[in-house]
Amino acid sequence: MTTTLKQQLQEDLTAAIRARDDLRSGTIRLTLAAITKEEVAGKTARVLSDAEVLQVITREAKKRREAAEAFDQGGRPESADRERAEGVVLAAYLPKQLSDEELTAIVAEAVAEAKAGGAEGPRAMGAVMKIVNPKVSGLAEGGRVAAAVKSALAG
Structure with missing residues (x-):
């Protein structure tokens, strides 16, 4: 058990x-x-x-x-x-947090996926977050994820 x-x-x-x-x-x-x-x-x-x-x-x-x-x-x-x-x-009880590079890669993938689905501009933030959150749940803090998504959408 x-x-x-x-x-x-x-x-x-x-x-x-x-x-x-x-x-x-x-x-x-x-x-x-x-x-x-x-x-x-x-x-x-x-x-x-x-x-x-x-x-x-x-x-x-x-x-x-x-x-x-x-x-x-x-x-x-x-x-x-x-x-x-x-x-x-x-x-010690939490899963290892994602590095900045790993988080950036996951976010970039999600941005591409959201844009392929037609999400543009400010609405893209919500669409990207919906894709990213299940993938990084427990592995990265919400504030870090949102900041990474914002910078990926701005860049």
């Missing part, structure tokens, strides 16, 4: 607690809490799929990045460092 991502997180939490690794245990504990919150949201409780757990982890990692930037701007480097360290812990 394969372990799910949630089970892996729970096992890693136990190991982190035993190793007295406060950073890892705290980060994983908060992530598991976010997963549980997501599971009980809505009318009926449900168990999240690995893909949904991955979305929660991605969202948590993004929160850490944004918090680190806010702490940097607020002149609190020690808090920013902690947020970045938590982001590194979460990154």
